[in-house]
Amino acid sequence: MKVHVDQERCQGHTLCAMIAPKSFELSEIDGHSSPVDESVPDDQREQVREAVHSCPERAISIAE
Numbered sequence: 850m851k852v853h854v855d856q857e858r859c860q861g862h863t864l865c866a867m868i869a870p871k872s873f874e875l876s877e878i879d880g881h882s883s884p885v886d887e888s889v890p891d892d893q894r895e896q897v898r899e900a901v902h903s904c905p906e907r908a909i910s911i912a913e
C-alpha cells in the first residue's frame with residue numbers, strides 16, 4: 850500500500866500524525882504532513898486508513 854499527502858490541501862491539523870504517528874511526520878516549517886515512508890508497512894495499514902478518513906481536508910490518498 851502506498852500513501853500520499855497533497856501538500857496543497859493539507860492544512861496541518863495534525864490529526865493524521867496523532868492517529869498514525871509512525872506513518873506521518875509534520876514539517877517544523879509549515880506544519881504540513883508528509884509520509885514517513887510512501888510504502889506503508891503492513892502493521893501500519895489500519896492506522897493509515899483511519900487517518901485517510903479522519904483528515905478534514907481529504908489530503909491523504911492511498912493506493913493498494
Ligand code: SF4
Nearest residue numbers: 859860862863865904
Ligand atoms: S490530517 Fe490532513 S490536513 Fe491535517 S496534517 Fe494530516 S494530512 Fe494535513
